[in-house]
Amino acid sequence: MxxxxxxxxxxxxxxxxxxxxxxxxxxxxxxxxxxxxxxxxxxxxxxxxxxxxxxxxxxxxxxSKVVYSSEYENTQSYSSYFNSYLNDLVDTLVTKKGVSNLNVVEVGCGKGGFLKKVVEAGNNFGYGFDPSYIGPEVDLDGKLRFEKKLYNEDSVHIKADVVLCRHVIEHISEPVMLLKSIRKALIHSPNARVFFETPCVEWIFENKVMFDFFYEHCSYFNRKSISRAFELAGFEIVSIDHIFNGQYLWLEARPAEDTGELPSSSYTQNIDSSSIVFSKNEFEWKRRALEQISIYSRGGKTAIWGAGAKGVTFLNLIDPELKYIDCVIDVNPNKVGNYIPGTGHKIIGIESLENNKLSTVIVTNSNYIDEIMRIVEHKGLNIRIVDIETWCTEQE
Structure with missing residues (x-):
C-alpha cells in the first residue's frame, strides 16, 4: 500500500x-x-x-495481482486511425528528431510493431525489451533484436543513442525506480535521448472521463509530476508536449550530469481544481450514463465500440449484469470471439456488424469517431453512432 x-x-x-x-x-x-x-x-x-x-x-x-503474459493483448494498430498516428510519431522521430542510423532501445516493446517502424523508417538498429514479447528474437536481417526481459543496469553493454518507452510507466507502481534503472543502463551512453509516452491525467480530469481510471494503470502523470520523476531519477527534461488530441503526454529527456545532489523542485504546490470537480461528479455521471444507455437499449440492440481499457471499464461501471449492451465491437482480430473481463460481454469483429442488427453503437474514445463512421457507412448500415464523451459532457 x-x-x-x-x-x-x-x-x-x-x-x-x-x-x-x-x-x-x-x-x-x-x-x-x-x-x-x-x-x-x-x-x-x-x-x-x-x-x-x-x-x-x-x-x-x-x-502481485497483475502479471503480464502472452494472453495480454493491447495492440491498437489494427485501427487505421491509430496506425496513422503511430506513423506520424515515427516520422517526427526520424525527420524532426534525427533518429536515423542510430541504436534505438525500446523499453516495454510489446509485440515490437512500433520499434520495427522506427528501425525501417530511419535505417536504425533496434533492441526491444519486454518479458512478455512473443515473436522472433532477430528480425530485419539482424537490424532488430528482442530480449524477453526487463531493460535495466544489466543492459549497459548495449550502446543506446535513443531510448523509447511508450505506455509502460503508468503500469509501474514505483515509477522513479523504473527511471533510475534506465538511467543506470545509460551509464556508458551519456548522450542518449529518451522519449516517453503516457496518458495525461489532466485530460482525464478536465474531460471527466470516469472510465479512464482502472486497475492496470496505477500511476498517472501531469507535466509537473512526470518532470519531477525524471529529475529525481537523474534526467534533464528537454520538452513535454500533449499529443493524441491531448490524451497523451510526450516527453523528451536526456541524462543529467551526476552532481551527487538531489535536484531541487522548481514547481509550486499543485492546485488542480479539475480533480476536485472530477471526484464530485462520479455519482451524477453514473446516473446519467445509466439513464442514457437504457434509452438506447429500449430503441434496439446496442453495442460498445472498443474492447480496450476504456470500454472494459465503462461496461464494468455501467452494465456489469449485461442488461443494456448486447456486444462489444473491436477491429483487433485477436480480441474477436473473446469476452470482456469482469462482465462477460462478447467481442465481435467489424465483419459481423451486418449480422447483429444493431441500432446504436456507443464509442468510448472520440478520436476514432470518423474511422468508425466510415466503416459503418461503407457497409451501408443504418446505425446511430454515439460519442460517449460528447453526450456525457452535454448533460453537465
Whole structure:
C-alpha cells in the first residue's frame, strides 16, 4: 500500500480523488470463456493526488495481482486511425528528431510493431525489451533484436543513442525506480535521448472521463509530476508536449550530469481544481450514463465500440449484469470471439456488424469517431453512432 506518502516526491499532502471496490485487475486480457471472464481476479482502487507534485496513483495497487503474459493483448494498430498516428510519431522521430542510423532501445516493446517502424523508417538498429514479447528474437536481417526481459543496469553493454518507452510507466507502481534503472543502463551512453509516452491525467480530469481510471494503470502523470520523476531519477527534461488530441503526454529527456545532489523542485504546490470537480461528479455521471444507455437499449440492440481499457471499464461501471449492451465491437482480430473481463460481454469483429442488427453503437474514445463512421457507412448500415464523451459532457 502507498497511502501515506507520494511515491514520487514523498509528500504527505494527499487528496482523495475516487474509490472503487472489487474491479477487474485486467482490462486487456484475452479470455475465451464467459465464466472465466466473470470470475477474473479483482482488486480495489483508491486514487490519490499529491498536492505537491501532482502525481495521481492507486494507493491500493497490488503488483502481485497483475502479471503480464502472452494472453495480454493491447495492440491498437489494427485501427487505421491509430496506425496513422503511430506513423506520424515515427516520422517526427526520424525527420524532426534525427533518429536515423542510430541504436534505438525500446523499453516495454510489446509485440515490437512500433520499434520495427522506427528501425525501417530511419535505417536504425533496434533492441526491444519486454518479458512478455512473443515473436522472433532477430528480425530485419539482424537490424532488430528482442530480449524477453526487463531493460535495466544489466543492459549497459548495449550502446543506446535513443531510448523509447511508450505506455509502460503508468503500469509501474514505483515509477522513479523504473527511471533510475534506465538511467543506470545509460551509464556508458551519456548522450542518449529518451522519449516517453503516457496518458495525461489532466485530460482525464478536465474531460471527466470516469472510465479512464482502472486497475492496470496505477500511476498517472501531469507535466509537473512526470518532470519531477525524471529529475529525481537523474534526467534533464528537454520538452513535454500533449499529443493524441491531448490524451497523451510526450516527453523528451536526456541524462543529467551526476552532481551527487538531489535536484531541487522548481514547481509550486499543485492546485488542480479539475480533480476536485472530477471526484464530485462520479455519482451524477453514473446516473446519467445509466439513464442514457437504457434509452438506447429500449430503441434496439446496442453495442460498445472498443474492447480496450476504456470500454472494459465503462461496461464494468455501467452494465456489469449485461442488461443494456448486447456486444462489444473491436477491429483487433485477436480480441474477436473473446469476452470482456469482469462482465462477460462478447467481442465481435467489424465483419459481423451486418449480422447483429444493431441500432446504436456507443464509442468510448472520440478520436476514432470518423474511422468508425466510415466503416459503418461503407457497409451501408443504418446505425446511430454515439460519442460517449460528447453526450456525457452535454448533460453537465
Amino acid at each position: 502507498r497511502n501515506n506518502h507520494c511515491p514520487i516526491c514523498q509528500s504527505s499532502s494527499l487528496n482523495d480523488v475516487l474509490t472503487r471496490s472489487n474491479i477487474p485487475v485486467y482490462q486487456n486480457l484475452l479470455i475465451n470463456n464467459f465464466e472465466d471472464a466473470r470470475q477474473i481476479p479483482r482488486g480495489d482502487l483508491k486514487i490519490l493526488e499529491c498536492m505537491e507534485c501532482g502525481f495521481v496513483y492507486n494507493s491500493l495497487f497490488d503488483t
